[in-house]
Amino acid sequence: MKPYVDYTLYLVTDSTEAILGKKDLVDVVEQAVKGGVTIVQYRDKSSDTSILIQTARQLHQVCQKHRVPLLINDRVDVALAVECEGVHLGQDDMPIEAARKLLGPDKIIGATASSIEEARVAVQAGADYLGIGTLYATPTKKDTKSIIGINGIREILYDLASQKEQAYQNVKTVCIGGVNASNVQRVLFQHDAPSGPSPARTIDGVAIVSAIMAAQDPEAAASKLRALITDPPPFRAKTTDPVFWHEKQEDEHSHIQTQTLQAVQAVASTSPLSHNMTNLVVQNLAASIALAIGASPIMSNNGDEASDLAKLNGGLVINMGTATPDALANHRKAIAAYNAAGGPIVLDPVGAGATAARRDALAYLLASGYFDLIKGNEREILQVAQASGFKLSAHPQQRGVDSGAALFDLEQRAYIVSRVARRERNVVLMTGATDVISDGVRTYAVRNGHEYLGMVTGSGCALGTVLAAYMAARQGDKLMAAIAGMVHYEIAAELAASRGHIRGPGTFIPAFIDELYRCRVGVVNGDEDGKWVPW
Ligand code: 3NM
Ligand code: MG
Structure with a gap:
């Protein structure tokens, strides 16, 4: 035998x-x-x-x-x-x-x-x-x-x-x-x-x-x-399984709402570190936004201090905006440190498909560690899909390649996002007028937000900053944590844009930071003034 x-x-x-x-x-x-x-x-x-x-x-x-x-x-x-x-x-x-x-x-x-x-x-x-x-x-x-x-x-x-x-x-x-x-x-x-x-x-x-x-x-x-x-890897979700809304005998909408409100409070009460390895242009805005939601920002591109920072129970954002060999070496050190500590890592593959160097950088980063969440616009996520070995040829024809117009319709985008999340075993967010987010099992479209966000430098990167904080504060259900961060961000943008004195993206920025803050304080205090309902 x-x-x-x-x-x-x-x-x-x-x-x-x-x-x-x-x-x-x-x-x-x-x-x-x-x-x-x-x-x-x-x-x-x-x-x-x-x-x-x-x-x-x-x-x-x-x-x-x-x-x-x-x-x-x-x-x-x-x-x-x-x-x-x-x-x-x-x-x-x-x-x-x-x-x-x-x-x-x-x-x-x-x-x-x-x-x-x-x-x-x-x-x-x-x-x-x-x-x-x-x-x-x-x-x-x-x-x-x-x-x-x-x-x-x-x-x-x-x-x-x-x-x-x-x-x-x-x-x-x-x-x-x-x-x-x-x-x-x-x-x-x-x-x-x-x-x-x-x-x-x-x-x-x-x-x-x-x-x-x-x-x-x-x-x-x-x-x-x-x-x-x-041993289970430290970056595995801290609860055994995602909580499904039907198990809680709640409807889906109210489950997400409850989760979101709890997550806002969790961020506010724990002030999680949001460690950003990002480019100079967005550092200031991202740090102010982190403070507004109650997180504690640190902008450090030095890989050598990542192992100390990883011990503080925060989250890390890797922003590929400046993918020089130096930056990548620092990223790799930080990724290893956060993976070992179990802190969530958000990858923002900025401009992933734009140049050969960025495609290489993406492949290098994906081989460097586990990312709890990968967020990007449609083109960036398509690039991630390719790097992840997902065969786009097997999918319906692209509709066109004009400027910012969506290449795929919503259903196709949802399919791509969910399959990439399943392959990578993480959460994938494709941003756009309608955002699509999935953990490979559950897939949602989020329609909140405002077009001014797209006119403000670094607003996409700063969303990564927010998501890292949310995922650090709520380590159980990573998808719900990320949705909560998105909803907070995008509803604040809607509230800001609807203020009477807003003339455009310039006046929008301070109002947006105000509303991020007011949403948080409103939820924490249960104030009438700051009340907002997710979705
Ligand atoms: N066979 P290390 S790679 C013996 O690809 C051997 O078939 C390989 O060494 C194959 O663990 C390999 O030090 C060496 O990387 C693996
Ligand atoms: Mg042999």
């Missing part, structure tokens, strides 16, 4: 000095297994056969002691010689069918797959598991065929899930390439996303070389990775 294999934390060894250093391979593997590695692959591309067999024997003893399976990379003969649990075969190695004949039905045979086609072929040939990659570029393997990212891995998982044959459902999967303690939780979280119409399929584990093999203390490194894999 085939042994049961736990693929959760899959260690691939490396004997090169660059990674192993002066440490002893067998020692390192034993420590790693003690730390929580669940399966080991001995990978050695350069040693002679006699050394391979000798080392494999020692490794097998260690693995057997800890009841962890040992596989050999490439060398079926070595696996046969030491009678370990199986092999891992790359695309250039022995074909799976041939290896199966030599090893028999009970041995584990894994295969590398970088594409849907390779995955299908390996499953048909009888692979027990697939090592899918390369996820991220990694110095450990420089001859990688293709860097496929989260999207590439998702596509393969999705294809497996949509096949009817049982073999596709049974095959196990691990991803490989550049996985380490700073990204493992996000990688797993985003592979969990139900990205297609068929049932979701999750990944069974992560395969790791350098984050364990190169560590000073391989046991500690393995045990930290194991804990990160097991």
